[in-house]
Amino acid sequence: MDPRDILSIVFLLAAAPFFLAGTIGLLRFPDVFCRLHALTKADNLGLGLIVIALALQADTWLQSARLLLIWLLVMLSGATVAHLIARTALRAGRKPWSGRS
Amino acid sequence: MSVPLIYTAAGIFLFLLGTYGLVAYAHLLRKILAANIMGSGVFMAFIAVAGRTPGAPDPVPHAMVLTGIVVTVAFTSVALALAVRIARTSSRVHLSGRDEEQ
Amino acid sequence: MTPGPLLLFDLLLPAVLLWLAWRSLTSSDLFRAVILFIAFNLLLALAWVRLEAPDVALAEAAIGAGVTGTLLLAALTRIESAAGRRLSRPARWRPAALVLTGTALLAAAAGLLWSLRLLPTMPGGLGPLVDRHLAESGVDHPVTAVLLNFRGYDTLLEVAVLLLAVIAIWCLDEAVPFLQQPLESPLLTGFNRMMLPILLLSAGYLLWLGSHAPGGAFQAASLLAAGLLLALFSGASLPAQWSGLPLRLLLVLGFLAFLAAAIIGPLTGRALLHYPPAWVKPLILLVEWLLTLSIALILTATVIGGRPTGSRPYPPPASPAAEGRQR
Numbered sequence: 460m461d462p463r464d465i466l467s468i469v470f471l472l473a474a475a476p477f478f479l480a481g482t483i484g485l486l487r488f489p490d491v492f493c494r495l496h497a498l499t500k501a502d503n504l505g506l507g508l509i510v511i512a513l514a515l516q517a518d519t520w521l522q523s524a525r526l527l528l529i530w531l532l533v534m535l536s537g538a539t540v541a542h543l544i545a546r547t548a549l550r551a552g553r554k555p556w557s558g559r560s
Numbered sequence: 561m562s563v564p565l566i567y568t569a570a571g572i573f574l575f576l577l578g579t580y581g582l583v584a585y586a587h588l589l590r591k592i593l594a595a596n597i598m599g600s601g602v603f604m605a606f607i608a609v610a611g612r613t614p615g616a617p618d619p620v621p622h623a624m625v626l627t628g629i630v631v632t633v634a635f636t637s638v639a640l641a642l643a644v645r646i647a648r649t650s651s652r653v654h655l656s657g658r659d660e661e662q
Numbered sequence: 663m664t665p666g667p668l669l670l671f672d673l674l675l676p677a678v679l680l681w682l683a684w685r686s687l688t689s690s691d692l693f694r695a696v697i698l699f700i701a702f703n704l705l706l707a708l709a710w711v712r713l714e715a716p717d718v719a720l721a722e723a724a725i726g727a728g729v730t731g732t733l734l735l736a737a738l739t740r741i742e743s744a745a746g747r748r749l750s751r752p753a754r755w756r757p758a759a760l761v762l763t764g765t766a767l768l769a770a771a772a773g774l775l776w777s778l779r780l781l782p783t784m785p786g787g788l789g790p791l792v793d794r795h796l797a798e799s800g801v802d803h804p805v806t807a808v809l810l811n812f813r814g815y816d817t818l819l820e821v822a823v824l825l826l827a828v829i830a831i832w833c834l835d836e837a838v839p840f841l842q843q844p845l846e847s848p849l850l851t852g853f854n855r856m857m858l859p860i861l862l863l864s865a866g867y868l869l870w871l872g873s874h875a876p877g878g879a880f881q882a883a884s885l886l887a888a889g890l891l892l893a894l895f896s897g898a899s900l901p902a903q904w905s906g907l908p909l910r911l912l913l914v915l916g917f918l919a920f921l922a923a924a925i926i927g928p929l930t931g932r933a934l935l936h937y938p939p940a941w942v943k944p945l946i947l948l949v950e951w952l953l954t955l956s957i958a959l960i961l962t963a964t965v966i967g968g969r970p971t972g973s974r975p976y977p978p979p980a981s982p983a984a985e986g987r988q989r
Contacts, residue, residue, distance in 0.1 A: 574680065576771055
């Protein structure tokens, strides 16, 4: 097997737990702030690993560069949207979860 | 069982789900969602049927579905504008003659 | 296409699609229903990729999920601020009606599936025909050739439908803002500064790509519309002197250019939409560029959801949205 394929598989396998953790966090965490934390942190890293795995499989450097660009754009918009959601929630009077209740 | 057949069946069931939603709910937004799902089912069945034959996919159904998606967004926007207008003039979100459940 | 190692995926994806559609139709909270519908459309784009229809996938992700999702969320906010928030539950069915409807729907499904066996199979469908004439179409990508040349009347009338939608929406109401105030945050300002040029660039790229690979005017237009909406939500507004005739001219520009290109045929002794062979490439490219601009504005106008009032899009904080109800 091509070492590139093995590396791709390793990165894909490494990415899966991040998505799983992010999804579980989204479903199980107590409030909107915790859920945002789970979603953005996990998805950024998970997607990054998947992009690396796919970039290794690309035919040309240009394709790899485009994949990396997609990751950067997703991180950029993910961070901004998470910030906007958290800000809106805070201004609407949502109290962050304090561990009690 | 071939792949196009699976997606054709899924398309048909999506259409039926949409039909149920269109009939069973009084809320106008739900009816618009249901009509969109019916449309997606039609598109899916169409593309899947076109993909039955081996070889390169047929570009004509693809172009027609692309047109269909844009026409769907046009009808959705008009339907939503009507629903908003109805809500603003009558504070109701369903058609007259039907009781909104709860 | 025969089942291969992807069979599990091909069974899972339609199942998830059906489940999402079902949950979107039955969850009593409409906000949740809309979010599920957006997720449904995103996964639908994946199904189009699997069915080897990348053009449709791009359009579905951009227009089906993006634009329709924005339209639904905007409409839901406006409906709830006018009529209050309420749950939506199905009508109570009499048992006989339930059985009858269920049987009819299942019979329809069985009939449709069965009738598919009777359809004639044509190897490749119209694909070989399109390939044979691709050289005359002025572009190298079959789907774009079908859209703008071989079945150009479809696309011409489709743009007319979009225009009619905007006219209908403008007849119904004045623009009602659905955000109480523009989104404000230093992070968003920085994001816009970076994102707007990137969106403009990717729209141009998709448009250019459309002549030889999946992409094209509609996908590019929805990216452009996304940029316009982003600017709008962040508080940008159209200057009053632009919201009259200039805006209307820009909205119809694409349609008029397409129509003008279409009647070159009859004027030079050919059929409608039959472009002169020497001019076909520049004509199609020009029409695509103008179409992109107009469609982007049309999509933005549908989300704004009313004719421009010529004033500020957001009411001053002292007089809340109640003034709309006095009319």
